[in-house]
């Protein structure tokens with residue numbers, strides 16, 4: 270029988286939303302393929318994460334708890350995921366198309382000689398059985414693909430799926446005797462320089478405020494984007510130009526070569542809306558463009574266009590939001 274192995278993403282002992290959106294994709298595929306679902310939790314000291322995932326309808330939660338898995342390095346995690354897949358007989362291995370999933374899963378596919386569908390946004394029926402819908406050419410078109418190897422590797426775009434809810438019940442938790450073999454991987458963990466912030470992360474935020482090159486400098490970016498994000502409880506994003514010009518950290522980048530988001534509300538501040546940027550945000554529910562011009566590509570996808578200088582209109586907007594909040 271077919272078995273889908275979902276790879277859990279977690280941070281600081283908590284399950285990340287990326288795990289649950291992957292699980293949603295896996296459930297849709299399982300319904301078409303008649304599969305059962307298992308979950309794999311890798312890391313060091315991850316018993317709590319495994320326990321938290323026992324109520325989501327998986328048959329088994331496999332736990333690879335090993336000091337050498339503390340950081341999600343592609344060579345070690347890739348090896349252990351492939352080992353778990355082989356030992357439990359999974360024919361589909363699914364992870365999020367997050368930076369972690371994009372890094373690790375091609376290695377899993379190579380180890381298992383499996384075909385891979387990456388960044389899928391839907392599970393579809395085709396004449397050749399269940400397949401996957403995925404964007405091509407910066408999202409300019411969507412292709413339906415099938416994988417014709419016995420084993421499939423799939424990464425799911427988080428913004429295209431809902432977070433799977435708990436189903437009750439309790440999965441079996443099985444310890445997996447992992448052999449990450451870090452020394453043989455010729456890889457060494459040096460440091461993880463994550464952005465420390467109290468704001469929601471881009472993949473979890475309901476509202477995103479993104480700034481572009483029009484903000485002119487790191488100071489301009491902070492002066493304009495941060496107060497609006499804080500007034501709205503939003504996550505912060507950026508265009509690639511803003512990242513390349515050093516206005517903000519790399520992990521803020523939204524677009525074809527950055528993160529893909531689909532929040533309830535997206536503010537594009539001083540961003541022109543190049544196709545590569547649109548590829549990362551055009552599925553946002555409501556898009557607000559704030560730009561000195563009204564004829565930029567961003568205005569064509571925006572639900573609301575506020576034409577004006579961001580340095581003037583955003584402080585005014587923040588004042589209005591504060592006044593509304595004060596009025597209760």
Ligand SMILES: Cc1cc2nc3c(=O)[nH]c(=O)nc-3n(C[C@H](O)[C@H](O)[C@H](O)COP(=O)(O)OP(=O)(O)OC[C@H]3O[C@@H](n4cnc5c(N)ncnc54)[C@H](O)[C@@H]3O)c2cc1C
Nearest residue numbers: 481482483508509510524525526527539540541546561579
């Ligand atoms: C292979 C490839 C991959 C790429 N991947 C990405 C990606 O992932 N993400 C991405 O974003 N880009 C990506 N790009 C780059 C993309 O093509 C654009 O160059 C980039 O998105 C432009 O960023 P921007 O809109 O901030 O800057 P610009 O295009 O320079 O636009 C600045 C905007 O600010 C407005 N403006 C200026 N001053 C003000 C002001 N005071 N107030 C309000 N508005 C103002 C201007 O009218 C203009 O619309 C990629 C390019 C390539 C070739």
